Amino acid sequence: MTKKLSIIVPCYFEEESIPLFYAAVEKVKPQLPEIELEYWFINDGSTDNSLAEMKKLNEQDPAHVHYASFSRNFGKEAALYCGLKNATGDYVTVMDVDLQDPPEMLPEMFKYINEGYDCVGTRRMNRKGEPPIRSFFAKLFYKLINKISDTEIVDGARDYRLMTRQMVDAILEMSEYNRFSKGIFSWVGFKTKYLEYKNQERVAGETSWNFWKLFTYSIDGIVNFSQFPLDLASFFGFISSLISGLGIIFIIIRYLIHGDPTSGWASTVCLILFVGGIQLMFLGIIGKYIGKIFTEVKGRPIYIVKEKK
Known part of the structure; x- marks a missing residue:
């Protein structure tokens, strides 16, 4: 037949x-x-x-x-x-x-x-x-997505x-x-x-x-088949909050013991910029997922x- x-x-x-x-x-x-x-x-x-x-x-x-x-x-x-x-x-x-x-x-x-x-x-x-360079990143992509996704x-x-x-x-x-x-x-x-x-x-x-098209295609693959970037954002948010809480406690104790020194403004500014950069990066990750949801719910062909x- x-x-x-x-x-x-x-x-x-x-x-x-x-x-x-x-x-x-x-x-x-x-x-x-x-x-x-x-x-x-x-x-x-x-x-x-x-x-x-x-x-x-x-x-x-x-x-x-x-x-x-x-x-x-x-x-x-x-x-x-x-x-x-x-x-x-x-x-x-x-x-x-x-x-x-x-x-x-x-x-x-x-x-x-x-x-x-x-x-x-x-x-x-x-x-x-x-x-x-393309071969290197292709191999890296497969290793990464198979570690963070349930789909092999x-x-x-x-x-x-x-x-x-x-x-x-x-x-x-x-x-x-x-x-x-x-x-x-x-x-x-x-x-x-x-x-x-x-x-x-x-x-x-x-x-x-x-290279750029392949890179964006790989990012789409990770976003479509893994929630790991969102989990990573949550993890860093928790760690940052924990460290900030400990830092506040340390500052209060130091103030009670030694008073209120004015030194340290440079390190504070650097810390603010670092945390701000982390926040922007993970807002971008969250935005990528929201963008995918947006295109789905529009229901375009x-x-x-x-x-x-």
Whole structure:
């Protein structure tokens, strides 16, 4: 019995990569017996010829190639969610169009799905080709979030994974506006197997991810899947209050014994500035959580589709 595999491909300024990606996956197709392919290319507000390339593929293969084009750039998380919403396959995979996610791994992934796994994910064995500073902070992020969050996020894990329909339906039930897919994939559970592979270079174009975007993305991941920053703020608040209380008692006792000396104003000013800085930092943390709540309660759509076929 033939089953369908939906391939979700978020695209942002990827006009060169789209036809190369389609050709690469089609080469692997003969190795997937009794599997029908369904492509969902999601144009995340690209202003180059990405949409035109999607339309060309749709004209060549209208039964299998589909696309959705956003009214503006909503981000990869929104594009991924849109793909999941539109996918009709018995199985669903998420892949980067730049071929850093090797299509050649699909037959092996199906092998484990047939053995009873609900999800077969991928993780990079190394970060060859990345700037050393980015690799350092990426490893630091995974170590940090796995210590402060109840949801385990595998170091080096990619969005590239093959999932059963049951797992996809569970993910779609999580319709929050602030999305961090790596955490969501882990949070829903299900039996998961990870396959390792060496880092692949892009086949064309340049990545739109810079260090600042990755940094803010990691902060979103921590805020979405951990309350530790709030716990840390409470802890420092308690410690500061305790030290201040002890300091007041010390000052009263010293006044009763030695009178009221005027020295020490410099250290007092430094202490005030230090405590003020700590307070501002943790107000920023609390503000980040409040900002997330604000965007959730507004109930705005995660994305807006301008054109779909």
